[in-house]
Amino acid sequence: MTARSTAGDLRMIPIDRIDVLNPRDRNEDVFAEIVKNIGAIGLKKPITVTPRPGSDGAERYLLVCGEGRMKALRKLGETRVPALVVQVDDEGAFIMGLAENVARRMYRPLELLAGITQLKVKGYSPAVIAQKTGLTLPYVTDILTLIDQGEERLLVAVERGRVPLTIAIDISRAGNSDKTVQAALQEAYETGQLRGRQLMNARRLVQSRQRLGRSINRHASPQDADVTTSSLVRAYQKEVKRQQLMVRRASFAQQRLLFVTGALRQLFAEENFVTLLRAEGLDALPKYLADRIGPHGSTG
Missing domain, CATH: 1.20.5 (Single alpha-helices involved in coiled-coils or other helix-helix interfaces)
Known part of the structure; x- marks a missing residue:
């Protein structure tokens, strides 16, 4: 499905010839720190791009990863950026960007979930998704289970560290039965899987899920079980x-x-x-x- 990337070569690329496929909004304080660090010690790691034909006949580039670094250099007045140029299609670029963000733990919860969902929609098996993203197979399998069940609220709670993935799976399996859900929480408490703040988070999550539904869209009904990439x-x-x-x-x-x-x-x-x-x-x-x-x- 995805063309295998060839070994890239390092080039100095004009920043204005680089297109960003999925631009991200960034925390201003974090971005300011990136600019400060690059201004003080320079760029430690080049960005990654893949070439694309431009409408003017000149070569353009699609950004694979390194948007923050590229914007920081532009902020510092640079017009060219060191870039590793690789030969991949759009799908390969998406996977590479997702894999790097996962490895660096720079993703946001919904970005990761949307990325895994898109890979599933493209026909990748859980094992292949795990291999391409660097995530473990059990983790990917459980995440896909929650996605299939439309458990968007549970998914976001897991990615934000509010509840363990195993507890989210137990809550999902309990369905809408309050008695079964409470029994799952009680068992998790007794076995030491939930303690202190995480137990409180799990109880609040269950209440929100029962009151507002599985989707984080407040207008969705509890019966809405389909979650899509869009x-x-x-x-x-x-x-x-x-x-x-x-x-x-x-x-x-x-x-x-x-x-x-x-x-x-x-x-x-x-x-x-x-x-x-x-x-x-x-x-x-x-x-x-x-x-x-x-x-x-x-x-x-």
Whole structure:
């Protein structure tokens, strides 16, 4: 199904000739750290690309892995990037990218699930998926079992480390029977598979699954058992947008706090303002606020 990749050669590739098949949104702090590290010590590992014919007749390249490194170099003003050029088709590029992210534990839960689902849809057996991604066969088999059962909520909980995969399988096998699910949790507790926070997470997960259904789509009914690649991707995109909105809100709140802090610092530098506060008995500030404002924050 997938063309075998040939040994690649290292080249300096113009960044503007590289196309990203599946661009990812990245945490700004993490990306800033990547830029800082590459700026300080250089690029330790080249990106990987595969050639494709360009519409202008010149060769272009499809990014296989290394989007963060490529963007960091562009941020640093570089126009060319060291790249390992391999000969693979689009399917091979997808598998290579997924395998590298799994190996480096850089994937997000829904990305991994969507990747495994796409490989299954393409006709790969669990054994081949395990071989190509570097995951264990039991892990892939259990993940595919949950995918077949439409257990999207359980899948995400497993990938986020909230519950063990074996417990997710037990919950799935119990179906919608509350008595059977509770018995599975009790057995997991007694055998030491669930302790402390994980037990609490499992109980919350079971409640959410019973109330909202197996899909993480809140509008889905509990009977919805089919999970497709498109539904996983849509859920992933929705989560990305939610996190981006949270980042924007946090940035806006930080800007407002900086403005307020700066304004207070200027006011406390005015002797007349401080005298007025002292006269009204309002010259003391909470310690944490006074520390942020600086030496002018204390009028005592």
